[in-house]
Amino acid sequence: MLRWSELGESFRIAVEALRLNLMRSILTTAGVVVGVVLVVVMGWTIKGLDAVWEQTISIIGRDMLYIDKWNWAGGGNWRNMEARRNITLRQATLLKDRMESAEVVIPLARRWSSTVQYGSKSVSCSVQGTTYEYGSTPAGTTEIGRWYSESEDLQGDRVVVLGYGVAQAVFEDSNPTNAIVKIAGYPFRVIGVVEKRGFIFMDFIDNQVFIPLRTFQGVYGFYDRSFSIAVKAGNERLLEIVRDEAVGHMRDIRNVAPDANADFSVNEMEAFDAQVTTIRSSIWIVGIGLTVLAFIVGSIGIMNIMFVSVAERTKEIGVRKAIGARRSSILTQFLIESALLCMVGAVIALPISQGIVTAARAIAIGPLELEWVSVVSPYIPVDLLAIAIGVSILVGLAAGFLPARRAATLDPVEALRYD
Amino acid sequence: MESDSTAIIQIENIAKVYEMGEEQVHALRDVSLTINGNEYIALMGPSGSGKSTLMNMLGCLDTPSSGSYLFKGENVSEMSDDDLAEIRNREIGFVFQTFNLLPRASALQNVELPLVYSGMSKRDRLDRAADALHRVGLDNRMDHRPNELSGGQRQRVAIARALVTDPAIILADEPTGNLDSRTGQDIMGLFDELWKAGNTIILVTHEEDIARHAHRIVRLRDGKVESDTENAHAPLV
Numbered sequence: 001m002l003r004w005s006e007l008g009e010s011f012r013i014a015v016e017a018l019r020l021n022l023m024r025s026i027l028t029t030a031g032v033v034v035g036v037v038l039v040v041v042m043g044w045t046i047k048g049l050d051a052v053w054e055q056t057i058s059i060i061g062r063d064m065l066y067i068d069k070w071n072w073a074g075g076g077n078w079r080n081m082e083a084r085r086n087i088t089l090r091q092a093t094l095l096k097d098r099m100e101s102a103e104v105v106i107p108l109a110r111r112w113s114s115t116v117q118y119g120s121k122s123v124s125c126s127v128q129g130t131t132y133e134y135g136s137t138p139a140g141t142t143e144i145g146r147w148y149s150e151s152e153d154l155q156g157d158r159v160v161v162l163g164y165g166v167a168q169a170v171f172e173d174s175n176p177t178n179a180i181v182k183i184a185g186y187p188f189r190v191i192g193v194v195e196k197r198g199f200i201f202m203d204f205i206d207n208q209v210f211i212p213l214r215t216f217q218g219v220y221g222f223y224d225r226s227f228s229i230a231v232k233a234g235n236e237r238l239l240e241i242v243r244d245e246a247v248g249h250m251r252d253i254r255n256v257a258p259d260a261n262a263d264f265s266v267n268e269m270e271a272f273d274a275q276v277t278t279i280r281s282s283i284w285i286v287g288i289g290l291t292v293l294a295f296i297v298g299s300i301g302i303m304n305i306m307f308v309s310v311a312e313r314t315k316e317i318g319v320r321k322a323i324g325a326r327r328s329s330i331l332t333q334f335l336i337e338s339a340l341l342c343m344v345g346a347v348i349a350l351p352i353s354q355g356i357v358t359a360a361r362a363i364a365i366g367p368l369e370l371e372w373v374s375v376v377s378p379y380i381p382v383d384l385l386a387i388a389i390g391v392s393i394l395v396g397l398a399a400g401f402l403p404a405r406r407a408a409t410l411d412p413v414e415a416l417r418y419d
Numbered sequence: 420m421e422s423d424s425t426a427i428i429q430i431e432n433i434a435k436v437y438e439m440g441e442e443q444v445h446a447l448r449d450v451s452l453t454i455n456g457n458e459y460i461a462l463m464g465p466s467g468s469g470k471s472t473l474m475n476m477l478g479c480l481d482t483p484s485s486g487s488y489l490f491k492g493e494n495v496s497e498m499s500d501d502d503l504a505e506i507r508n509r510e511i512g513f514v515f516q517t518f519n520l521l522p523r524a525s526a527l528q529n530v531e532l533p534l535v536y537s538g539m540s541k542r543d544r545l546d547r548a549a550d551a552l553h554r555v556g557l558d559n560r561m562d563h564r565p566n567e568l569s570g571g572q573r574q575r576v577a578i579a580r581a582l583v584t585d586p587a588i589i590l591a592d593e594p595t596g597n598l599d600s601r602t603g604q605d606i607m608g609l610f611d612e613l614w615k616a617g618n619t620i621i622l623v624t625h626e627e628d629i630a631r632h633a634h635r636i637v638r639l640r641d642g643k644v645e646s647d648t649e650n651a652h653a654p655l656v
Contacts, residue, residue, distance in 0.1 A: 322513050323532060326505070328501075
C-alpha cells in the first residue's frame with residue numbers, strides 16, 4: 001500500500017528532476033506536444049465546422065421540410081425518381097388547403113439554369129417562382145429592400161428579389177434596388193436582396209433569384225414542371241406531426257396505394273446532417289491517426305529518457321532502498337516523474353495550440369476574406385484541453401512503466417555498488 | 420555498561436553462493452554469529468573475505484543461499500523484498516563510506532527520508548530529524564545541502580539519518596574511509612557515544628585502529644569466520 005508521505009516525496013523528487021534537466025525535459029516532450037496540439041486544433045476545427053453548419057441550418061430553418069420529386073440528399077434510386085409523376089401546382093394548392101398543423105405551405109417552381117443580366121454583366125443563377133408568403137420564412141428574409149407583396153404576386157409583376165451571391169456578383173456593394181435587370185430576356189425591377197445564408201456548405205443557395213409564381217409562369221411556363229412544396233412547421237418540435245400530416249395528404253392527393261411506396265420525397269435539413277457527419281468523421285479519423293502516431297513517437301522519447309533517468313540515479317535508488325523504500329515507492333516515484341514530464345508537454349502545447357487557432361482564424365477572416373469563419377470560437381475548447389492533459393498523463397504513465405519497473409526491481413546491493 | 424543479553428541477530432550456518440556463468444562462487448561458507456543488544460562489533464577481513472557479503476546479509480539487503488537468519492526472532496531468509504525493506508527501514512541504520520546523501524536535499528530532508536518511507540506525518544518527521552541532527556552536533560547546519568558541508572559533517576548527517584528511526588542496529592561500512600584521520604577519529608568518537616547511549620553498532624572495516632573502538636572483533640577469511648574475540652584494547656567506559 002502506498003503512503004501519503006511517499007507520494008509527497010515522489011512529487012518533490014519529480015519536480016526537482018524535471019527542473020534540474022529542464023532543457024532535456026522540454027525536448028523530450030516534443031512528441032507529446034505535437035500530439036496535444038493535434039488533438040486540440042482538430043477538436044477546435046470540428047467544433048468550428050459544427051458552429052458554421054448550425055448557423056447555416058438555422059438560417060434555412062430546422063422547422064422546414066420540402067416535398068419534392070427528388071431526394072435532395074442524394075438518397076434513393078435516381079431512375080426511380082426520374083420516373084415519378086411531377087408534383088403539380090394543383091397538388092400543391094390542395095395540400096395547402098388541407099394542411100392544418102403547418103404554419104405555412106408554399107409552392108415553388110424552379111428553373112435551374114438562367115442568367116441575370118445588368119448592363120454588360122451576366123451572372124448565371126437559378127430562378128425560383130414562389131408566392132409572397134416565402135418572404136415570411138427565414139429563407140426569404142431580406143437584407144436590403146423587401147419581398148414582393150401579395151398584390152404584386154397575384155398580378156404577376158416583373159419584380160425580383162436577388163440572392164446574396166447574385167447581388168454581390170452583379171452589383172458588388174452598391175444598392176441594387178430599383179435597378180432593372182434582364183432575366184430570360186425580360187426586364188425585371190430589383191426590389192430586394194435576401195440576406196446571406198450559405199456558409200461553406202450550400203453556397204449555392206445564395207446563387208438564386210426569386211420572382212412571383214405567376215410571373216414565373218409567364219416567363220417559363222408550368223408545363224412539364226415539377227413543383228416543390230415548402231412546408232414550415234413553425235416549430236422544430238412540431239416537425240414530425242407536420243411531416244406525418246403532409247405525407248398523408250400527399251399520398252391521398254396523388255392517389256398512392258396504401259401498400260405502395262410514396263412517389264415523392266420529403267426533404268429536411270436533418271438529411272444534410274449526415275453529410276456533415278461524414279466530414280466530421282473524416283477529420284476525426286485523420287486527426288486521431290496523426291495524434292496516435294505523435295503520442296507513440298512521444299512515448300518512445302519519454303520511455304527512453306526515463307530509462308536514462310533511472311540509470312543516472314541507480315545509486316540514489318540503492319540508497320533509498322537501503323533506508324526502507326519499497327518497490328511500490330520507487331515505482332511510484334518514477335511513474336510520477338514520467339507523468340509530470342508528459343504534463344509539461346501538454347502545458348507547452350496549450351499556448352501553441354491557441355496560437356495556431358488565433359492565427360488560423362485571423363488569416364481566414366482577414367486575407368482570405370472567409371467571413372463565415374467569424375462564427376467559429378476564437379478559443380480552444382476547455383473540454384478538449386482537459387482531455388488532452390488527461391491523455392498525456394496516461395501516455396506518461398504508460399511510457400514510464402517499464403523504466404519505473406526496472407528501477408523498482410533493482411537489487412539494492414548492485415545499485416549501491418553502482419558509480 | 421553491561422551488554423544486553425537479548426540476541427538481535429542470530430545467524431546459523433549461512434552460506435552465500437553466486438553463479439558467475441558456469442562457475443559458482445562461495446562468498447560465505449557456514450558462517451554462524453550471534454549479536455546481542457548494545458554490542459559494539461567490528462567485522463574485519465581482507466577484500467574477498469566475504470566481509471561485504473556478510474554485511475549485506477546482516478543489513479537485510481540480501482538473503483542467504485542456505486542457513487537461517489533470525490532478526491529479533493523473525494526469519495529473514497524467507498522474507499519478500501518489501502518485508503526486507505520494512506525491516507531495513509525500522510531496524511537498521513546504514514552508514515556508508517561514501518555517505519550516500521541525496522545531493523539536492525538539505526541535511527534535514529536527508530535525515531527525514533527514512534521516516535517518509537515509514538509513513539510518519541510531516542511534523543513528526545521534522546521533529547525527529549531535527550532531534551537526530553542535534554545528537555550529531557549539526558543543529559546549525561540543517562538547511563545546508565551536502566555540497567555545502569565538509570566530509571565530516573556529511574558523515575554526521577548520514578549518521579543522523581541512520582539514527583532517526585531509532586533502529587536496533589547501526590551498520591557502518593568503512594565509515595571513516597573517505598575522511599582524513601582527525602575527522603575519522605571524531606566520527607569514531609561519535610560512534611562510541613552512540614554505543615554508550617545504548618545503541619548496537621556493527622563496524623565493517625579493514626583498518627585496525629578503527630576496529631580498536633569495538634569491543635568484539637570478528638575476522639573473516641575465505642568466506643569463513645577466522646576468529647571472534649573480545650577486544651582488550653577497547654576504550655574503557
